[in-house]
Amino acid sequence: MAATSRAVGTLFKPEARRADTLPLSGLSEFRGTKRRFIGRDLWGVRCCCPDSVVPIRRNSGPGKSTDKGEESRIDPRKINRLRLHGSPAMTFVSPQSCFVSKPEKFFPRCTPRNSGPQSRDSPPKRDTGIANEKDWGIDLLNENIKESGINEDSSTWFRESGEDLGENGYRCRWARMGGRNHDGTSEWKETWWEKSDWSGYKELGVEKSGKNVEGDSWWETWREVLHQDEWSNLARIERSAQKQAKSGTENAGWYENWWEKYDAKGWTEKGAHKYGRLNEQSWWEKWGEHYDGRGSVLKWTDKWAETALGTKWGDKWEEKFFAGIGSRQGETWHVSPSGDRWSRTWGEEHFGNGKVHKYGKSTTGESWDIVVDEETYYEAEPHYGWADVVGDSNQLLSIQPQERPPGVYPSMDFRSTSLHPSSPQSNDELPPLSS
Numbered sequence: 012m013a014a015t016s017r018a019v020g021t022l023f024k025p026e027a028r029r030a031d032t033l034p035l036s037g038l039s040e041f042r043g044t045k046r047r048f049i050g051r052d053l054w055g056v057r058c059c060c061p062d063s064v065v066p067i068r069r070n071s072g073p074g075k076s077t078d079k080g081e082e083s084r085i086d087p088r089k090i091n092r093l094r095l096h097g098s099p100a101m102t103f104v105s106p107q108s109c110f111v112s113k114p115e116k117f118f119p120r121c122t123p124r125n126s127g128p129q130s131r132d133s134p135p136k137r138d139t140g141i142a143n144e145k146d147w148g149i150d151l152l153n154e155n156i157k158e159s160g161i162n163e164d165s166s167t168w169f170r171e172s173g174e175d176l177g178e179n180g181y182r183c184r185w186a187r188m189g190g191r192n193h194d195g196t197s198e199w200k201e202t203w204w205e206k207s208d209w210s211g212y213k214e215l216g217v218e219k220s221g222k223n224v225e226g227d228s229w230w231e232t233w234r235e236v237l238h239q240d241e242w243s244n245l246a247r248i249e250r251s252a253q254k255q256a257k258s259g260t261e262n263a264g265w266y267e268n269w270w271e272k273y274d275a276k277g278w279t280e281k282g283a284h285k286y287g288r289l290n291e292q293s294w295w296e297k298w299g300e301h302y303d304g305r306g307s308v309l310k311w312t313d314k315w316a317e318t319a320l321g322t323k324w325g326d327k328w329e330e331k332f333f334a335g336i337g338s339r340q341g342e343t344w345h346v347s348p349s350g351d352r353w354s355r356t357w358g359e360e361h362f363g364n365g366k367v368h369k370y371g372k373s374t375t376g377e378s379w380d381i382v383v384d385e386e387t388y389y390e391a392e393p394h395y396g397w398a399d400v401v402g403d404s405n406q407l408l409s410i411q412p413q414e415r416p417p418g419v420y421p422s423m424d425f426r427s428t429s430l431h432p433s434s435p436q437s438n439d440e441l442p443p444l445s446s
Contacts, residue, residue: 027151036160056393128170128188134221134229135254140268140283143403144235147217149203165193179422180209180413196224207412209421213237215407226259235407247274248400248407263289277304279393291319300395307333321348332389335363361387372416 016100049409093140168190175183191198199221206214215235222228231254240247244308251273257264266289291441292317295401301309308331315325327343338361344354357371368384372378401408 031167033087067331071384128168128190134227134256137254137265137267137287138285140252141250141255141271142233144406145403147203147233149215149217149406151186151203151204151205177208180207182207182413192224196222198222205410207410208417209412209419211237211239211421213407213410213412215410222259227256228259229254231255235404237407239405242368243274243276243346245274245276245361247272248397248404249273250400261290269309272303272401273397275397277392277397278302279396280392290439293317300393302396304392306330308337308391330389332361332387332391335361335387337361337387363387378393 026360033411070141091161092157116277153175155171157171161166161167165379168188170186170188173186175181175185177183181206185202185204187202189198189200189201199219201219202217204216206212206216213236216233218230218232220228220230224272233252234250236249238247238249239245245431249270251268252268253266253268255264255266265285267283267285269283270281272278279302283297285296287294296312296314298312299310302361309329311327311329313327315323315326315327317323323346324344326341328339328342330339340358342354342356346352353374355371355373355377357368361367364383365384365386367387368380368382370378370380
């Protein structure tokens, strides 16, 4: 099995604009910015059967996960007819991955039995959000298998599948596969599963990990869950993705945790925590969105970075709106190695009558406090919501639980399905890779 050779270090090209280059004048430099991200597909999947090519559409992004491959922009159909004109905020570019995943071959339905699965030693890409279930191509066999073998180049492979049963109608169908080269310097593993029980709980998931001959290593997991909410008794779908990679040659690595939650009445929560390092520079990013399904919206973003010499800089903002009335506020800041701090804070109050109060100040002495005639522009509903996630979750919804015997009733012991971390990852080091 030929290993894919890449240097994880090349994935980092930090472009966060140094705060000592920030403009120190102007009143609207950091106002009312809509922070959105464009997703990319995790990879393209190509079937190894003749005349069968299945391209994966490019979909995935934080607020929208993987809807129609569009950049997350304001949808006029879902916005109050109010408009805000805001200037762009400080450029704070999260370094992108230079991993280029090779075309993958999906083996279970394409590879003849008793031949090994194709090499899948490709790391995840950064800032690709949460993929749709179809992008993973999960295809669980209706039989138990356990196979292994040796290829012509002395690389080895294995695959196995099975089913686990438990109380309350619990059933987990799973499949595992993997391979390694002749000396073990390159290897990959992947696990698929689907879970269900008599309470209506359903789960679809993937976990993959690997390393290459340069010592680069990575880990990724994806999960999609359907369950009944403990408080509202409404159906809820939750999706999450965690990804990380480490360089084998540099002090470089990154980690991302994405989550989305939807219920049948329009309540929606989305967010992500990210962290990365390239030698002397480290950066962090957190963002969140919350829609209550009745018109109330909360969005926020917090980004910051630092160097080994002690220079630090960052940018954060928050907005809250309901029925055309709301506020925005934010701060951009910079700290020099000697401890000197510069910052600019700004805010906006939207009254819902065409009047906007704008105010702000900076440590260099600039300040403003004015009321202007200006329309308010914000998203009152998520552009990717309950109907969209249901339409993209056909495989999850089609999971069949065990048949329930007559007179046996399910236990409605609500389980915790929180998809975001209970405590943030340490700012000092990446989470450990799974072995």
